[in-house]
Amino acid sequence: MNTIITPWEVKGCVDYDKIVKDFGVSRIDETLLRRMKKITKKLHCFLRRNIFFAHRDLGFILDEYEKGNKFFLYTGRAPSGQVHLGHLIPWLFTKWLQDKFDVELWFQFPDEEKFLFKKDVTLEDTERYTNENMLDVIALGFNPKKTHFLIDTKHAGIMYKEAIKVAKLINFSVAKAAFGFTNEQNIGAIFYTSMQAVPAFLPSVLYKKKIPCLIPHAIDQDPHFRVTRDVIQKVGFSKPASIQCRFLPGLGGMHCDGKMSTAAGETTTIYVTDDAKTVKDKINKYAFSGGKDTTEEHRKYGGNPDVDVSYQWLTFFEEDDKKLQKIYHSYKSGALLSGELKAILIEKINAFLKEHQKKREEAKDKVDLFIYKPNK
Ligand code: TRP
Secondary structure, eight states, X not given: OOOEEETTEEESOOOHHHHHHHHTOEEOOHHHXXXXXXXXXXOOHHHHTTSEEEEESHHHHHHHHHTTOOOEEEEEOXXXXXXXXXXXXXXXXXXXXXXXXXXXXXXXXXXXHXXXXXXXXXXXXXXXXXXXXHHHHHHTTOOTXXXXXXXXXXXXXXXXXXXXXXXXXXXXXXXXXXXXXXTTSOHHHHHHHHHHHGGGTHHHHHTTSOOOEEEEEEGGGHHHHHHHHHHHHHHTOOOOEEEEEOOOOOTTOSTTSOSOOSTTOTTTOOBTTOOHHHHHHHHHHHSOOOSOSSHHHHHHHOOOTTTOHHHHHHHHHOOOHHHHHHHHHHHHHTSSOHHHHHHHHHHHHHHHHHXXXXXXXXXXXXXXXXXXXTTO
């Protein structure tokens, strides 16, 4: 299968070394990790485990921070369905960054994006899911005083004027090359990237001073920011920096399954609103196992944690390095059976979701605190 990685589709085997080369991002190296650790004291497990693995200009962000010039964070979510566990990975990391660096976050809900890119998605759908998805973001505990939601169709009044400045500098052949558009692409979709560019400099416009921007995102979004970076200085702002994560693999397997996706359906995806029994059933039934066919063989030859989805998920959700290492070795040695490994994951995910679902309920009263008000 050919590998396809665009902001709208991830298919085939994801080779991260190749992505680094093709996209032109840089690996996060030891020096950067050491600098991050100096400021944050303890590195987030996503950094320790190379889940956030690449960046653009992270060094610049740290230089400025050390000089006392704080950056702001920018990330987003195109509403079109329920949030699944894979979506949470960049947001959990963004929350950590907000806490550690004590900075503002601008969170975009481009409610036109999936309307423009997906045939059957209506604006009623995206409006409903904007309301749903905002709850999931709030549930992660972002600081309401330092977090601003931008909803494209609602904030068009302040965003459109900035978007057209970007749009004027990007021609169709650049958009084609970056996103793989054909001549049949609708013109709204072609324009869209200029809307996703806006939050990378809107705070600088609103606060009337240049503020460095750091964008945590899953690697598939990079083409947007690559294009933005190429033109933004002509609009009068600095290039946004970015930090990129790998995908949480779908339940079905890691190697040739791209990322967890709603399109692939129930068998690969756990939604944040799934109840405990659904989570248990999905993992037991669908999580690809690196175990042997029989218990005897497994005890004798051991399992393969490197392809086992339950183990791989624990590398995202079990923060304790020692616990994780113990699981790795006992699975590999055959002492830990596949069913037992799945049980560990089920417990971990259900504990996480129980808390998330509670916070999600509480978030219903808080939405208004997060939506950006121009005169606040
Ligand atoms: N395009 C993203 C999506 O499909 C949404 C988004 C908007 C975003 N701005 C962003 C993602 C900034 C990461 C960073 O969900």
